């Protein structure tokens with residue numbers, strides 16, 4: 001799914017109005033009904049709803065939503081923040097329609113702000129995609145009132161004060177919603193880690209904007225949701241055999257870190273690889289043979305660390321890094337790996353840390369190798385960034401410069417291609433921020449590469465699959481109690 005910026009969304013809006021055709025007022029009504037459907041499915045009419053509306057189209061949505069909900073028997077109070085003389089046409093028309101049924105209250109100065117009990121549900125319709133500058137004065141005071149109230153807050157389209165596609169200032173007044181019900185498309189702002197508190201639990205409702213136009217609009221940003229992930233999955237042919245699905249090699253596991261190899265290997269097996277060999281430090285032989293009976297185990301000449309490569313000829317993909325350690329002999333092995341590997345690879349964890357300590361090696365990494373840094377590992381590789389938007393830009397140029405597939409791990413993990421395309425992932429949860437979860441991902445990615453998925457598809461699909469398994473694990477065990485092996489246990493489509 002494409003992610004568009006604010007001006008592209010404005011054009012999309014205009015295109016839909018002109019070509020469907022539909023009046024802008026009817027489009028606002030359709031968007032408002034979509035919002036109402038979501039709200040009614042989640043909240044019954046026992047709690048009072050308090051609306052805070054601006055005077056543009058976001059405010060217009062708020063007024064329309066209030067009218068529809070009031071007709072459905074919800075208790076509705078509406079405040080219009082009177083911060084400007086100007087108002088949009090559709091705001092004015094909806095104000096007139098609402099006033100036929102309800103008294104609208106105006107907030108002209110701070111003392112007009114209501115005292116909230118915390119029992120209400122607050123609807124934030126102050127500012128939407130039309131935000132051009134930080135919210136100040138009355139708008140900022142209203143935002144503060146909402147944020148200070150213990151009441152639940154639902155933002156219409158996007159939290160008021162949050163830019164859709166660029167960084168906010170540290171002191172900007174921005175609503176901190178519990179939910180954002182956004183129209184038609186996810187917004188870039190929702191993908192950015194530092195915006196977490198300003199997105200809340202966000203979701204997208206369909207308001208029938210022109211799909212063809214959306215698909216044709218050029219953007220570097222995409223969202224891998226269920227529909228787009230499904231398109232990447234290949235069926236297992238009836239006449240296939242284990243050779244069809246490749247032979248993965250994992251270079252992982254040193255003394256005291258054999259669990260990483262086990263998790264990585266378990267995930268590799270569970271994502272459909274034909275055969276798996278783990279090459280581990282000598283001390284890991286029995287551990288791996290017992291923990292993963294489906295895998296073959298090759299042992300290093302060194303008891304405690306990885307120093308030498310096995311013969312690489314048999315393998316269709318290689319994953320390296322989990323539980324590797326950073327000994328000089330291991331670094332030597334990585335240098336040899338870069339020289340000898342002729343199949344697609346995934347580099348993770350200590351393999352990345354060794355790369356960041358040896359920039360010459362980084363330059364030699366074969367094109368389209370997948371690297372899977374978390375933000376700290378990425379910082380060690382590419383340097384510091386002043387904010388999360390800047391980090392994303394740095395990752396795009398890093399992927400381009402080194403011709404790598406960068407999987408920047410986090411909420412909405414971003415998969416970045418050498419051409420600068422970014423695919424944000426839909427699945428996963430905060431329970432996955434736990435030791436070993438990254439090792440699981442490396443196993444999945446190596447498995448998909450071994451099955452001859454392109455590195456681009458493997459990265460997108462693998463990250464999606466990892467997140468799905470994490471979501472199932474959280475459902476079964478809760479986000480707090482789940483551990484990385486639960487992710488492996490919950491794999492599968």
Ligand SMILES: NC(=O)C1=CN([C@@H]2O[C@H](COP(=O)(O)OP(=O)(O)OC[C@H]3O[C@@H](n4cnc5c(N)ncnc54)[C@H](OP(=O)(O)O)[C@@H]3O)[C@@H](O)[C@H]2O)[C@H](O)CC1
Pocket residue numbers: 009010012013027028031054055056057058059060061083088126127128129130131132133134135136139156157158183184209
């Ligand atoms: N395509 C869709 O998804 C649809 C979206 N809808 C809703 O429309 C809003 C966008 O509405 P718009 O009128 O473009 O913008 P806003 O309501 O966000 O803002 C209105 C005006 O406010 C001014 N502005 C911007 N920032 C500030 C600020 N910090 N302080 C004060 N005023 C501000 C700005 O005008 P200026 O001329 O003063 O710059 C804005 O134009 C979208 O989010 C949806 O909720 C449709 O209802 C359906 C289709």
Ligand SMILES: [K+]
Pocket residue numbers: 058124125126127128155156157158159160
């Ligand atoms: K809003």
